[in-house]
Amino acid sequence: MTGSPKEQLISLLGNDAVLPEEDLAPYAVDGLEPDAVVRPIDRQGISQVLKWACSEGMSVIPRGGGTQLNLGNVPDKVDLVLDLSRYGSRSPDHRPADLTATVDSGITLGVLQQALARHGQFLPLEAPLAASATIGGLLAANTSGPMRYSYGLPRDWLIGIGVVSAQGVETNAGGQVVKNVSGYDLNKLYAGSLGTLGVIVEATFKLSPVPPESRVLAATFPSLLPGMQASDSLLQQVFAPQGLQVIDGHAARQGATVNANLRGMGTANDTRGAVVLAFFAGRNRAIRRRMDDATKLLREQGALDIAGLDGSEGTGLLETLTDLGWSGESIPYLGLKLSLPPSAVVKLVNQLTDPATTSDEQDPIDLEPLSLGVVADPGFGLVRLLWWAQGADDGQSPADGRIAATISRVRDLSRRLGGSTVVEHCPLSVKKGIDVWGETTETIDIMRRIKEKFDPARVLNPGRFVGGI
Amino acid sequence: MERDRFIGQLRDIVGDRNVIFHPEDLLVYEYDASIDRGLPQAVVLPADTDEVSRVMALAYREGVPVAGRGSGTGLSGGAIAAPGGIQVSFTRMNRILEVAIQDRTAIVEPGVINLDLDTHVRRLGLRYAPDPSSQRACSLGGNIAENAGGPHCLAYGTTTNHVLGMEVVLEDGAVVNLGSLARETPGYDLRGVFTGSEGTFGMATRIMVRLLPIPEAVKTYLGVFNDIESACTAVSSVIGHGIVPAALEIMDATTIRAIQQSMDAGYPEDAGAVLLVELEGLLEEVDEVGQEVESALWDTGATAVKEALETSERERLWSGRKSAFGAFGHIAPNLYLVDGVVPRSRLTEVLARVGQIGEQYGITIANVFHAGDGNLHPCMLFDERQPGELDRVIEASGEILKVCVEAGGTLTGEHGVGLEKKEYMPLVYSQADMDAMIQVRQAFAPANMLNPGKIFPDGVPHRPAARRPDPTMSV
Numbered sequence: 053m054t055g056s057p058k059e060q061l062i063s064l065l066g067n068d069a070v071l072p073e074e075d076l077a078p079y080a081v082d083g084l085e086p087d088a089v090v091r092p093i094d095r096q097g098i099s100q101v102l103k104w105a106c107s108e109g110m111s112v113i114p115r116g117g118g119t120q121l122n123l124g125n126v127p128d129k130v131d132l133v134l135d136l137s138r139y140g141s142r143s144p145d146h147r148p149a150d151l152t153a154t155v156d157s158g159i160t161l162g163v164l165q166q167a168l169a170r171h172g173q174f175l176p177l178e179a180p181l182a183a184s185a186t187i188g189g190l191l192a193a194n195t196s197g198p199m200r201y202s203y204g205l206p207r208d209w210l211i212g213i214g215v216v217s218a219q220g221v222e223t224n225a226g227g228q229v230v231k232n233v234s235g236y237d238l239n240k241l242y243a244g245s246l247g248t249l250g251v252i253v254e255a256t257f258k259l260s261p262v263p264p265e266s267r268v269l270a271a272t273f274p275s276l277l278p279g280m281q282a283s284d285s286l287l288q289q290v291f292a293p294q295g296l297q298v299i300d301g302h303a304a305r306q307g308a309t310v311n312a313n314l315r316g317m318g319t320a321n322d323t324r325g326a327v328v329l330a331f332f333a334g335r336n337r338a339i340r341r342r343m344d345d346a347t348k349l350l351r352e353q354g355a356l357d358i359a360g361l362d363g364s365e366g367t368g369l370l371e372t373l374t375d376l377g378w379s380g381e382s383i384p385y386l387g388l389k390l391s392l393p394p395s396a397v398v399k400l401v402n403q404l405t406d407p408a409t410t411s412d413e414q415d416p417i418d419l420e421p422l423s424l425g426v427v428a429d430p431g432f433g434l435v436r437l438l439w440w441a442q443g444a445d446d447g448q449s450p451a452d453g454r455i456a457a458t459i460s461r462v463r464d465l466s467r468r469l470g471g472s473t474v475v476e477h478c479p480l481s482v483k484k485g486i487d488v489w490g491e492t493t494e495t496i497d498i499m500r501r502i503k504e505k506f507d508p509a510r511v512l513n514p515g516r517f518v519g520g521i
Numbered sequence: 522m523e524r525d526r527f528i529g530q531l532r533d534i535v536g537d538r539n540v541i542f543h544p545e546d547l548l549v550y551e552y553d554a555s556i557d558r559g560l561p562q563a564v565v566l567p568a569d570t571d572e573v574s575r576v577m578a579l580a581y582r583e584g585v586p587v588a589g590r591g592s593g594t595g596l597s598g599g600a601i602a603a604p605g606g607i608q609v610s611f612t613r614m615n616r617i618l619e620v621a622i623q624d625r626t627a628i629v630e631p632g633v634i635n636l637d638l639d640t641h642v643r644r645l646g647l648r649y650a651p652d653p654s655s656q657r658a659c660s661l662g663g664n665i666a667e668n669a670g671g672p673h674c675l676a677y678g679t680t681t682n683h684v685l686g687m688e689v690v691l692e693d694g695a696v697v698n699l700g701s702l703a704r705e706t707p708g709y710d711l712r713g714v715f716t717g718s719e720g721t722f723g724m725a726t727r728i729m730v731r732l733l734p735i736p737e738a739v740k741t742y743l744g745v746f747n748d749i750e751s752a753c754t755a756v757s758s759v760i761g762h763g764i765v766p767a768a769l770e771i772m773d774a775t776t777i778r779a780i781q782q783s784m785d786a787g788y789p790e791d792a793g794a795v796l797l798v799e800l801e802g803l804l805e806e807v808d809e810v811g812q813e814v815e816s817a818l819w820d821t822g823a824t825a826v827k828e829a830l831e832t833s834e835r836e837r838l839w840s841g842r843k844s845a846f847g848a849f850g851h852i853a854p855n856l857y858l859v860d861g862v863v864p865r866s867r868l869t870e871v872l873a874r875v876g877q878i879g880e881q882y883g884i885t886i887a888n889v890f891h892a893g894d895g896n897l898h899p900c901m902l903f904d905e906r907q908p909g910e911l912d913r914v915i916e917a918s919g920e921i922l923k924v925c926v927e928a929g930g931t932l933t934g935e936h937g938v939g940l941e942k943k944e945y946m947p948l949v950y951s952q953a954d955m956d957a958m959i960q961v962r963q964a965f966a967p968a969n970m971l972n973p974g975k976i977f978p979d980g981v982p983h984r985p986a987a988r989r990p991d992p993t994m995s996v
Contacts, residue, residue, distance in 0.1 A: 150864040225954060229862040229864060231891070232931045233933050233935055235958050237681060240713025241710060261764070261765065288623065337806075391706070471703040472707055489708065492708075495698070498711060519708075
């Protein structure tokens with residue numbers, strides 16, 4: 053083929069599928085504007101684009117709803133953005149009697165949940181900005197939310213997958229049944245691979261019945277540590293909630309800008325406080341028992357106020373918490389995600405909030421004038437540290453060196469506690485100097501060999517994954 | 522002689538007593554619980570990771586293929602040595618190293634028996650959920666290799682949903698750690714793809730598993746039906762009520778009679794089928810859901826619904842289910858077990874087809890299966906002394922797998938592909954699909970020294986010998 057990349061793509065897929073040059077700016081990844089953006093509407097188109105890109109030596113950045121685009125290292129190069137938001141107009145193949153569904157990867161989580169709800173079922177997974185987050189993006193980025201304690205991760209619900217390889221060949225793994233050991237479980241490999249091994253075009257999931265009722269308990273505590281301790285105690289009980297989040301006053305205040313329910317928590321004026329949000333789902337009598345027993349325990353553990361919220365308020369809270377750090381104003385200046393053994397979460401919070409317990413002379417997390425918000429999931433073992441610029445202090449941001457030092461201190465801390473830290477948000481100038489996934493381990497050789505086998509020409513998302521894969 | 526030198530080197534690593542190489546001693550290592558055979562040239566019993574690593578490095582240098590072996594309960598030939606190969610047996614690596622109560626995790630060696638782990642952690646208020654019916658004998662290392670299932674996987678998922686990480690020795694002896702006690706590890710989910718890799722990627726030498734709290738209450742029902750169709754309808758009805766029980770197991774008339782002949786499990790002998798339903802959770806939950814389950818069973822034509830009121834009664838109901846395979850010895854001297862899976866909603870029609878295939882080939886087929894998962898276990902009961910019978914069984918099993926795949930299902934739900942089903946893989950996967958899988962294996966084991974010749978079709982047809990029903994055999 054001859055002509056500019058754009059002309060060649062037009063001759064492959066037609067005018068409609070290729071964006072005009074003046075529209076490319078919003079598709080930049082880490083400041084790198086693509087040469088072209090192509091939006092195929094079917095698998096054949098996706099396959100054609102990849103075959104072409106592979107033969108031309110072009111790099112391809114797959115893109116779903118664009119909600120997680122800043123995740124990952126700065127790409128080595130951004131030649132072509134493969135926008136999958138127009139792919140997925142087919143309605144989900146929902147098989148309610150089997151409790152399974154097969155969907156095109158371009159469908160959004162929000163649309164899928166609506167379709168499944170018609171038969172009283174849902175996919176127990178969460179993603180920030182569910183109205184725009186696509187299923188392909190959810191899988192590639194391995195998103196989760198406040199219910200991950202009982203839901204688990206995308207890997208736990210994905211039973212079948214269709215992928216177009218970097219060479220443009222469609223392959224499938226898994227199937228439509230909930231138990232399957234025919235061949236290797238490549239579902240696990242693709243989930244969380246950040247689009248570096250293939251472009252996900254189809255996914256089959258196990259589903260769950262929508263619980264008849266859901267409720268939330270919101271309990272305020274004078275500070276983070278007693279809130280964490282009460283949560284740890286609650287999580288050990290038979291009446292434990294199905295999801296639990298502990299957020300500090302700064303995070304609650306940020307959340308309150310979009311969700312009035314967080315405003316009534318007595319934290320708006322005291323950012324030292326903390327809120328424990330316990331999410332319950334199930335049948336009526338069981339929920340009442342859980343709520344009653346949990347209320348009693350939280351009170352004994354020193355909760356200041358405890359409020360019960362109904363199902364729709366709970367849904368709103370789940371959405372607010374899932375989106376926190378990803379939507380509009382709440383996107384932090386620096387955002388870290390720490391994965392830890394559950395019992396290490398309280399230790400981490402202890403060390404963060406009481407610098408005297410650390411061996412460092414320096415406060416490990418002080419990034420004045422930024423303010424730190426903490427969102428912790430002590431049941432699952434996940435903490436998000438979000439540093440926001442105070443509205444009035446805009447323009448005065450900490451030097452890159454200080455930010456990099458903070459990242460490295462938090463990393464040391466999480467490693468000592470048996471976990472890891474991923475940088476989800478940071479200034480581009482800092483990002484250029486680090487691996488957002490952290491130090492690699494001895495497994496990197498196997499990972500590199502997998503990438504080498506699947507995508508030897510490094511077409512897909514080059515440089516963005518661990519160790520620059 | 523070459524072999525003597527190699528055996529001597531193995532003995533230098535693990536000690537003289539821990540290498541088995543006399544032909545008569547090797548016989549028990551020739552088979553597992555499948556119908557496959559393969560005599561290893563030696564069996565090595567290492568004591569720790571370092572010994573495993575040195576054994577693997579030696580075998581790698583010598584070009585000797587290696588198969589891992591836990592307890593030898595596998596049903597697809599996963600532990601069978603390749604020609605000229607050795608087995609690494611993990612029976613000496615059987616320690617529970619650590620249980621973290623608050624984190625609900627345990628770290629174990631691969632030779633730990635599934636039920637021993639569960640029993641150990643139950644004293645601490647916890648449980649290990651995956652419960653293959655061979656759990657009294659099978660090892661955690663083997664469970665990982667095969668991604669073992671079990672009746673309670675309906676609610677809790679299979680082994681892969683409970684393994685957090687593992688230390689692995691690769692084919693050249695290198696030791697790597699996959700996953701971690703933290704739930705997310707940056708990078709590809711290598712422990713996820715390792716689980717179920719049937720011993721072709723590496724040997725797990727330390728395993729980190731997730732534990733669950735023991736539920737406050739358990740309720741077990743036995744629904745009695747005139748025929749298997751009604752029992753399947755009951756399964757759909759329970760799921761249709763928005764209920765996902767902890768377990769949903771069906772046994773047909775042939776199975777019921779075989780079991781009742783060997784023990785009194787409490788199943789009515791004139792029943793056409795029975796359905797075991799187990800609920801777990803808070804007292805209020807099992808109470809509320811229990812009422813719904815009971816009415817679902819009656820509404821779909823149950824002739825009786827019994828609730829196990831005492832623990833001993835529940836254990837009796839389950840003990841019948843778990844001893845089904847040994848009990849088939851009352852009906853026929855030989856047994857061949859198929860592990861196909863179909864979407865739940867297709868159970869009735871596929872079972873009807875299975876029945877027709879049995880008639881067509883003149884083979885008695887008993888059905889005992891994980892109905893909630895759509896995981897069939899047609900058991901072909903036959904006598905290998907009758908000329909041609911084994912051939913008919915193998916052909917009929919192929920027919921059944923085709924029917925499962927045509928119904929939107931797959932070849933195996935929990936037993937693995939191994940040797941016996943490798944030639945059927947093209948029924949489910951294209952060459953490109955299998956190529957992608959093989960590429961992953963090449964990343965873990967570039968020289969293909971671990972369990973070569975398994976999982977993927979290579980044109981060497983599988984020709985098994987028959988196997989007698991064995992009381993220790995279970996699924």
